[in-house]
Amino acid sequence: MGKTSITIKEIARQLNISKSTVSRALRDSSEISEHTRERVIELARRLNYSPNPIALSLLKNRTQTIGIIVPDIDNPFFSMAIGGVEDVAYSRGYHVMIYQSHDSYERECIDARHIAARRADGLIVSVASKSPDHSHFEELQESDIPVVFFDRISEQVQTHKVLVNDYEGAFEGTEHLIMQGCRRIAHISGPMGLNISRNRFNGYKDALAKHNLPLRDEWVVSADYSQSDGAERAYQLMALRERPDAIFAASDRIAIGVHWVLRQLGYRMPQDVALLGFSDLSISALLDPPLSSVAQPSFEMGRQAAELLLELIENKNTLDFETRVLKTNLVVRGSTLKIINSGDPASAEIL
Amino acid sequence: MGKTSITIKEIARQLNISKSTVSRALRDSSEISEHTRERVIELARRLNYSPNPIALSLLKNRTQTIGIIVPDIDNPFFSMAIGGVEDVAYSRGYHVMIYQSHDSYERECIDARHIAARRADGLIVSVASKSPDHSHFEELQESDIPVVFFDRISEQVQTHKVLVNDYEGAFEGTEHLIMQGCRRIAHISGPMGLNISRNRFNGYKDALAKHNLPLRDEWVVSADYSQSDGAERAYQLMALRERPDAIFAASDRIAIGVHWVLRQLGYRMPQDVALLGFSDLSISALLDPPLSSVAQPSFEMGRQAAELLLELIENKNTLDFETRVLKTNLVVRGSTLKIINSGDPASAEIL
DNA sequence: CTGAAAGCGCTTACAG
DNA sequence: CTGAAAGCGCTTACAG
Numbered sequence: 001m002g003k004t005s006i007t008i009k010e011i012a013r014q015l016n017i018s019k020s021t022v023s024r025a026l027r028d029s030s031e032i033s034e035h036t037r038e039r040v041i042e043l044a045r046r047l048n049y050s051p052n053p054i055a056l057s058l059l060k061n062r063t064q065t066i067g068i069i070v071p072d073i074d075n076p077f078f079s080m081a082i083g084g085v086e087d088v089a090y091s092r093g094y095h096v097m098i099y100q101s102h103d104s105y106e107r108e109c110i111d112a113r114h115i116a117a118r119r120a121d122g123l124i125v126s127v128a129s130k131s132p133d134h135s136h137f138e139e140l141q142e143s144d145i146p147v148v149f150f151d152r153i154s155e156q157v158q159t160h161k162v163l164v165n166d167y168e169g170a171f172e173g174t175e176h177l178i179m180q181g182c183r184r185i186a187h188i189s190g191p192m193g194l195n196i197s198r199n200r201f202n203g204y205k206d207a208l209a210k211h212n213l214p215l216r217d218e219w220v221v222s223a224d225y226s227q228s229d230g231a232e233r234a235y236q237l238m239a240l241r242e243r244p245d246a247i248f249a250a251s252d253r254i255a256i257g258v259h260w261v262l263r264q265l266g267y268r269m270p271q272d273v274a275l276l277g278f279s280d281l282s283i284s285a286l287l288d289p290p291l292s293s294v295a296q297p298s299f300e301m302g303r304q305a306a307e308l309l310l311e312l313i314e315n316k317n318t319l320d321f322e323t324r325v326l327k328t329n330l331v332v333r334g335s336t337l338k339i340i341n342s343g344d345p346a347s348a349e350i351l
Numbered sequence: 352m353g354k355t356s357i358t359i360k361e362i363a364r365q366l367n368i369s370k371s372t373v374s375r376a377l378r379d380s381s382e383i384s385e386h387t388r389e390r391v392i393e394l395a396r397r398l399n400y401s402p403n404p405i406a407l408s409l410l411k412n413r414t415q416t417i418g419i420i421v422p423d424i425d426n427p428f429f430s431m432a433i434g435g436v437e438d439v440a441y442s443r444g445y446h447v448m449i450y451q452s453h454d455s456y457e458r459e460c461i462d463a464r465h466i467a468a469r470r471a472d473g474l475i476v477s478v479a480s481k482s483p484d485h486s487h488f489e490e491l492q493e494s495d496i497p498v499v500f501f502d503r504i505s506e507q508v509q510t511h512k513v514l515v516n517d518y519e520g521a522f523e524g525t526e527h528l529i530m531q532g533c534r535r536i537a538h539i540s541g542p543m544g545l546n547i548s549r550n551r552f553n554g555y556k557d558a559l560a561k562h563n564l565p566l567r568d569e570w571v572v573s574a575d576y577s578q579s580d581g582a583e584r585a586y587q588l589m590a591l592r593e594r595p596d597a598i599f600a601a602s603d604r605i606a607i608g609v610h611w612v613l614r615q616l617g618y619r620m621p622q623d624v625a626l627l628g629f630s631d632l633s634i635s636a637l638l639d640p641p642l643s644s645v646a647q648p649s650f651e652m653g654r655q656a657a658e659l660l661l662e663l664i665e666n667k668n669t670l671d672f673e674t675r676v677l678k679t680n681l682v683v684r685g686s687t688l689k690i691i692n693s694g695d696p697a698s699a700e701i702l
Numbered sequence: 703c704t705g706a707a708a709g710c711g712c713t714t715a716c717a718g
Numbered sequence: 719c720t721g722a723a724a725g726c727g728c729t730t731a732c733a734g
Contacts, residue, residue: 005470005494007711018721023713033719050468054408055711058726063405074430082424086451095469098449100437117401118446119356143356227637260637286578286611288639358727369705374729384703406727409710 006047015039026051057119066309067115069099069108069125071152075225075253076281077298078126081150084302085124092310094121101128103224112136116143122309124302126152129191129224146312150305151296152194160308161323162301166196169294169328170203170248173276176292176330177246178211180338182274186219186244188233188254197222200250200278219244223254230257238265238273245273246336252277252284252293259287259335274336280329289334297326357398366390377402408470417660418466420450420459420476422503426576426604427632428649429477432501435653436475443661445472452479454575463487467494473660475653477503480542480575497663501656502647503545511659512674513652517547520645520679521554521599524627527643527681528597529562531689533625537570537595539584539605548573551601551629570595574605581608589616589624596624597687603628603635603644610638610686625687631680640685648677 008026012019017036024032025040043049057063068085070078082098089096097120101108108128113136115123122145127134134154137147141159150162177185187204190197201220208215218240223229230249234257237244249255255277259269267273269289277284280295304324359377363370368387375383376391394400408414419436421429433449440447448471452459459479464487466474473496478485485505488498492510501513528536538555541548552571559566569591574580581600585608588595600606606628610620618624620640628635631646655675 009711019712020714020722021720024720027713031719036719052409052711053469054405054414055726056713057405058403058409058710058728059712059714061726073424073433074427076425079425079430083451095448095465097446100434114446118404256634256637263639283607283634283637286607286634287637288614359729360727370728371706371730372704374727375704378729382703387703403727406710407729409712409726410728410730412710 005052006049007052008049011040011043011047011049015043061119062121063119064093065095065097065118065120066306066313067097067099067111067118067120067123069101069111069115069123071101071103071126071128071225073098073100076283077151077251077279077296080298081126081302081305084299084304085306086302087299088303088306088310094310101131103128103130105131105133109136112140116140116145120145122146122148122313124148124150124305124309126150127154127194129194132193146309148305148309148312150301152196155195158321160305160312160321162305162308162326163195163323164296164301164326164328166199166328167203167206169278169296169330170200170250171207172203172328172330173278173292173294174204174207174248175211176332177248177274177276177336178207178213180246180270180274180336182246183213184219184242184244185213185246185248186221186237188230188237188247188249188258189220189222190225190250190254192222197250204248216242223250225251225253227253227257227260230254231261232257234258234261238262238267243273246270246276247273248276250278252279252281252291255291255293256281256284256287259291269335270338274338276336280331285333287335292333292336293331295329295331297329301326356403357400358403359400362391362394362398362400366394412470413472414470415444416446416448416469416471417657417664418448418450418462418469418471418474420452420462420466420474422452422454422477422479422576424449424451427634428502428603428630428647431649432477432653432656435650435655436657437653438650439654439657439661445661452482454479454481456482456484460487463491467491467496471496473497473499473664475499475501475656475660477501478505478545479503480545483544497660499656499660499663501652503547506546509672511656511663511672513656513659513677514546514674515647515652515677515679517550517679518554518557520629520647520681521551521601522558523554523679523681524629524643524645525555525558525599526562527683528599528625528627528687529558529564531597531621531625531687533597534564535570535593535595536564536597536599537572537588539581539588539598539600539609540571540573541576541601541605543573548601555599574601576602576604578604578608578611581605582612583608585609585612589613589618594624597621597627598624599627601629603630603632603642606642606644607632607635607638610642620686621689625689627687631682636684638686643684643687644682646680646682648680652677 008022012022025037099111134156137157148160153161189201221233223233277293280293284291359373363373376388450462485507488508499511504512540552572584574584628644631644635642
């Protein structure tokens with residue numbers, strides 16, 4: 001037990017040549033005799049040699065590792081995005097270390113420092129909703145660790161960002177509710193400290209305005225992006241003297257909580273209350289009635305964030321940062337579809 | 352931009368002492384004068400010094416990193432378990448690198464090699480259903496990287512393992528269906544290459560035998576642990592001349608696919624067909640009717656796997672391996688509850 | 703109590 | 719084409 005991994009030194013010893021030569025045989029093709037090179041390669045293979053990445057890291061001051069901080073790994077939106085990050089990272093020889101902030105400012109700071117201490121080459125983050133300030137990310141940038149944001153971005157920090165058109169998505173979703181005949185449309189927003197919450201709220205607000213519908217204070221409530229908060233707000237809204245006939249939730253997690261409460265209370269969707277979510281998690285199509293939602297390309301967001309980060313890492317081009325805005329896509333299902341018209345996509349789909 | 356991180360050498364230079372002394376001041380308390388020690392500590396703090404973990408790793412041949420391979424990160428069972436692993440790992444100063452095998456043998460081998468190449472200190476794994484052989488894990492063990500399995504274990508590899516009592520859970524679940532009056536109970540098993548699939552199937556089989564119910568070939572079908580496979584099998588079962596009056600699915604993912612199909616086809620649960628899953632994912636309670644399921648303590652499984660791994664890493668005690676068996680817990684909800692009796696837990700719960 | 707030296711595994715000018 | 723040396727950032731015997 002414990003045959004310690006084989007090193008370049010060992011190969012050199014067995015072949016009776018110097019470490020330098022072995023090293024060169026393993027890298028360059030030029031500046032080495034074909035003969036020695038073959039001998040080295042062959043022995044290395046036979047010994048199952050693999051270079052010690054730790055040593056390389058020390059030398060190059062690069063770890064081939066990127067960090068990612070998300071609020072919550074078991075939110076399917078984020079686990080999908082992580083999938084996208086991994087997809088490009090691995091294909092380019094990088095590793096991914098995943099951190100969860102649990103939406104806590106303190107935890108996010110600790111994670112960021114950790115990443116700096118571990119000398120990651122870069123960081124991708126979707127910020128915690130409770131973070132009042134993002135200078136912990138600026139500190140990373142100052143020590144030459146590039147940072148890229150996706151979805152929940154920091155306006156304070158200058159860098160590449162990957163977003164969806166939250167405003168337009170929310171606008172379009174709200175208009176869809178209006179087209180379905182809803183007139184008393186409530187909104188459960190996310191925490192207003194987050195860009196995504198503000199933009200979705202504004203889309204909602206402007207769609208109402210465009211159609212001369214009232215924006216009533218008691219129909220706009222704020223929640224954390226969680227089922228339990230969604231459920232609480234649903235009770236609150238349905239208890240109002242003047243009930244909404246539609247609820248636009250700022251996320252599917254919130255909407256799922258609402259969905260559950262509406263069913264418990266015996267409201268029919270969409271006849272009594274139409275319900276629209278945001279993100280289109282895969283489970284949303286499985287609810288009964290299936291949930292309509294504004295779909296976000298989560299995997300692709302992760303991919304693009306990773307691509308932008310690697311560009312920063314490899315080219316150190318810290319000038320002109322880019323903000324990529326991907327498109328949302330309204331997915332209409334049973335929870336909002338009152339009027340059957342052939343123009344609308346209709347049925348829930350599984351698989 | 353680019354203030355390169357500060358090193359022990361820099362502190363030594365500024366204080367006009369040797370690197371050795373600085374290093375000692377930062378570690379030992381003995382063997383150093385109180386005075387120098389204070390000066391070093393104070394300057395280190397002021398400069399925001401943090402030791403380069405890469406250098407330490409090279410020295411100690413330890414990376415303070417553990418790997419985890421799961422089939423699929425966006426399966427909530429696994430993301431929960433990962434949460435448990437992180438919980439103990441971080442509290443003990445370790446980092447976690449997460450890999451997905453996507454249930455592919457090839458990918459699992461690559462991941463394992465990667466982990467070895469990155470010199471992780473240890474590995475936690477839940478095996479891919481398509482892996483015919485597990486010697487890639489034995490190779491890790493031979494290079495002194497301990498491996499611990501959870502849930503989907505390898506019988507071939509000798510090491511610590513963390514399981515639940517799949518057999519008893521399945522037995523109890525099947526008995527519950529029988530108590531509800533079901534007599535034609537079908538089973539959708541997972542891939543039979545996996546221990547969990549075999550044990551759950553055996554629990555089902557023996558419960559039927561105990562109650563003198565028939566085990567009919569056409570009522571036992573096998574599926575991947577996925578919604579789409581579950582949906583296909585549901586069609587297959589309900590197309591039978593003699594239909595089952597209950598379906599016990601080997602996982603909630605499978606059950607969710609079945610649930611969707613049953614609803615599409617207009618079957619009522621549980622009156623026409625009772626449906627029971629396994630794992631109790633958090634979404635299962637939200638279906639309509641809510642899904643009964645055999646709950647597994649996924650977070651705790653991750654925790655315990657991590658504890659066992661760290662023990663192996665830190666004590667190198669490679670003798671007498673332990674197999675921990677945690678308890679499942681039958682959660683009865685609307686999808687199986689025909690007979691209201693006060694002894695049974697009943698209502699779906701959210702939050 | 704402190705410093706000079708060796709070494710972890712590797713690469714890469716610098717000489718030959 | 720090949721080897722000896724220096725160095726990445728740190729620790730730890732070995733001498734004083």
